[in-house]
Amino acid sequence: MISFELGETLSGVREMLHYFAQTEVRPITLAADRAHQFPVEFLRKVKEMGISSGALSHASHSSDDEPGRARKAKHTSRLSAVAMEELSWGDASFPLSLPGPGLGGPPVQFMGTPEQKQRFLGAFTRDAEPRFGAYGLTEPGAGSDVAAIRTSCRKDGSHWVLNGTKCFITNGARADWVVIFATVDATQGRNAHRAFVVEKGTPGFRVGKIEKKMGLRASETAELVLEDCRVPAENLLGGEAYYDSKQGFLGAMKTFDTTRPMVAAMAVGIGRAALERATEHARAGGVQGRPTLHSAGLADALARAARHLEVARLLVWRACWMADEGAPNAREASMAKAYAATAGLEATSTAVETMGAAGAAGDSLVEKWFRDIKVFDIFEGTGQIQRVVIAKRLIEGLKGF
């Protein structure tokens, strides 16, 4: 039956996380933005409470070789979306800073051997310390064109030797390990890609600069450098046999079908926060009941943004529902991501304009949300890349541009 009711479980999670976002995240959000990080004490507490990227990630519950488990948690993706929206309503940097495997979780789940899953994902429950995983695909010369990565890998005895630079890696500096994508032959495109779990402290592996960003400042974004970095052969995700078929690149891409709706849900959360704040401001400021051209224009813009945000939320829910049903959802995931990024930008931009000077002030949260939202049309595939994904599934014979 078509339904837009959350049901008991999701409502409960939403209520709980909303309370958490309101009472624990919002009070420190501006300070975290300025400090470019959340306090470690706070993250330790978060971990104690059982809130982690693993617990909220779809991939942690449904991998290919665990169909039984996937069936048990059959609304995981929808639940994650609801959770992501709520936490991002508090501060979108927060879900990105959650202790746990983060974006590194899905490739380990999708591609890893049972031993690798045990070894790398097990680390997060070992002790009380907030620990992180990360995902390293992007390079200075390979953003949207991910097939163009140049980081090289070559087998040398029981090790692989990696050389190259990764950039814009979320939690890259603090991560216990990073899934690094490299190529055995840069002229061979996707088929030559290999994915490694590179652990902190591996000789030849170091952190470059930490980025200063427009928004999402409390989330760490690092450059990672690999110089004759020797990675043990057992850290090649899936083992060598895995790459005999053309799965290496697919593994990297499959990650996105689960992460894109989550990123979209985060954008919805930011947009909602901004619209709520601006709407309160408009109501309190007496815009209501004053039929001036200005107030009519504001009300119209706010209502339009709210409507587009509602569309975005439904597109997210649809992509997640499909994921939960085990249906291929690449097209729908990209739609959710592309639409939510635009709707979120409209919402935050309208919020700043509604509040005027108060909205642009540095102690105003809408100012922060406006800075935070832009990257949602860039990371996890730009809006243009989402349209490539969608178009390939719409137009006969279209393989690429």
Added chain:
Amino acid sequence: MISFAPDDDEKLLAESARSFAQQKLRPRLRAHEEARSLPDELRGEFHALGMVGLDLPEALGFGGVSLLTRALIEEELAAGDPGAAFALDAVGLGGQIAAALDPKPLAAFIEDPQRAMACAASEAGPELRCAAAREGGAWVLRGEKRGVLGAARAQALVVVARVEEGLGAFAVDLEGAGRWGLQIEEDPQPLGLAELPACAVRLDGVRAERLGEGDARPALRAVVLRQAMVGAARAVGCARAAFEVARRYAGERSAFGKPIGHFQSIAFLLADMAMELEGARALVWRGCKKQDEPSVAQAVAQARDAAFFVTANAVQILGGAGFVQDHPVEKWMRDAKAMASYALPATAAQAICSAHQLGSEPTSDDVLCFTAPQSALT
């Protein structure tokens, strides 16, 4: 729990509406447009499918399905041809009003597949407001109405008119003596929805039967929201029809040595059209489920925006071929614009969204806005 899966019986109904629309409406769309009506035979077939007044109460002999189920079917019909979807709705807004206030005029529609009911709701202008008065024990209507879809060929007419208490609804029998004092003028060249052409209706002492008692505004408000969702579902169907034609065309038409859909300018536009189409559909489904004023207004505004965006860009993708009448997309662009003026016009829907956004309750006049630009009945 959140789900986008229609029920089995919904799928079945939608499937039968789809095959009817694709086999009977689409191939004959230009003929219907030219005739400015649908053939009796076709209307008979639709009646035989049991699809007239599908969401009206079972107790009255109709289908009694949910508004959402109705929306699924209306999308299918409109995806065949939106003008035909309007013309097949033999009871329309008038039927919804009668069902809510006094179902007597509906009885004849169960048996007779050729009957049609028009609804005169929006005023022609402030100086021509339609009012009802009692004269010699009977109700008599005076005034002028515009944008009355299909009135020239209908057998029954529901008129919304001012009464002492506020607004009242009246039934006029167009077959009998009721025609006395009535003048109906059909628009010979409407922008769109030519299959159910808009008419100007002048009432000069027309005898009518009152439906219900007291101020009908609360009931009318609920009816308008329902009919607005039906219209929104048709807007989605209209957009879908145009999108599919444009998508196919982009795969077949070559320029500069490859299909035009393989250029990003066209491919990205199609991706945006698909997003707007599917996003609007989701909002329409939600509006049908929730049925509260803000959700309905949002869905209507979104569906209207999407229908215009998608149909206009479908014409653009077909280029010159889209502008000429060999392809249907130019018709659907006109239909999309024409239908945006009925049962919650796009502008009214957006205004209702704005009012709710700032926490003020829209007035009945804001909501009881049947066609643009007459934004109020009173």
